[in-house]
Amino acid sequence: MAESYHVRLCKESMVFSAAHFITFNGDDCERLHGHNYHVEVHVFGDLDDNQYVVDFIALRDSLQQLVTELDHFMLLPTEHPMIHVKANEVEVDVTFEDRRWLFPRGDCVLLPVSNTTAELLASYIGRRLLDDLERKTGKRPGRMRVAIDENGGQWGVCELFDE
Numbered sequence: 001m002a003e004s005y006h007v008r009l010c011k012e013s014m015v016f017s018a019a020h021f022i023t024f025n026g027d028d029c030e031r032l033h034g035h036n037y038h039v040e041v042h043v044f045g046d047l048d049d050n051q052y053v054v055d056f057i058a059l060r061d062s063l064q065q066l067v068t069e070l071d072h073f074m075l076l077p078t079e080h081p082m083i084h085v086k087a088n089e090v091e092v093d094v095t096f097e098d099r100r101w102l103f104p105r106g107d108c109v110l111l112p113v114s115n116t117t118a119e120l121l122a123s124y125i126g127r128r129l130l131d132d133l134e135r136k137t138g139k140r141p142g143r144m145r146v147a148i149d150e151n152g153g154q155w156g157v158c159e160l161f162d163e
Contacts (some may be wrong), residue, residue, distance in 0.1 A: 007053045014039040014063060016071040018109075020116040023082060029096045035119070035150040039067055039125060042162075043133075044143040055137055062132040066125050073109045074086040075116045083109060118156025122146040126160045 019034040041063055045053045076085050076094060086093045091106045094101040113120040126146035134140035143161040150156065 002073070004044070005053050006042050007040050007056065007059070008040065009056070009059055009063060010040040011060070013066055016067045016073050018070055018073050020075040022115050022117055023080065027082070027097070029083075029099065032101065037070075038147070038149040039063065040147045041126075041129065042145040042147075043141045044145075045141055046086070048139070052063070054139075054141060055134065058133060058136045059129075061158040062129055063125075064095055066128055070109055070121075074103050074107050075121070076103075076108055076110050077113045077116050077120075078110050079112055079114045081114070096157065118150045118154070119158055120156075122148045122156050122158035123160070126158050130160060 015036055015038050017034060017036050020034060021030050021032050023029045041059065043054045043059065047053065074092075076092065077083055078085050082096055083094045085107070087105060089105060089111060091105055092103045092110070096104070111121075111124055113124055123146070125148070126144050129146070130144060132139055143159070145157060145159045147155050147157045
């Protein structure tokens, strides 16, 4: 009988509170609002010499660092075709059509995504997590699933895997 393995990290501490807004239907832009995002990660793979898929401590610490980097910030997409983000050392000026927001630079995280949806936040966290695990352990997991719950049961999920 064949076997496959994965580990799941889902801890109460893997939560970040952040503000954002997204666009949908092409040109609708929602109002600024926030969520308490819960993050869950699954790492799939073969067992290594230690008989585990990934070092839980490395996974936990890397994910906690990423969650902390996003906690209590305004999340802004830098690759959106209609949301324009201009930052300097003092402030971030954001425009969408006739709307404009001005934020202190220290209150913002500029993300290389096209929209700050739960799905794209999961992708961002997953890609950063894969890079960090490879740096820490010397091994890059071949498959990872990151899930972000933005509102008590509304999950955005991204699965990253080698082709």
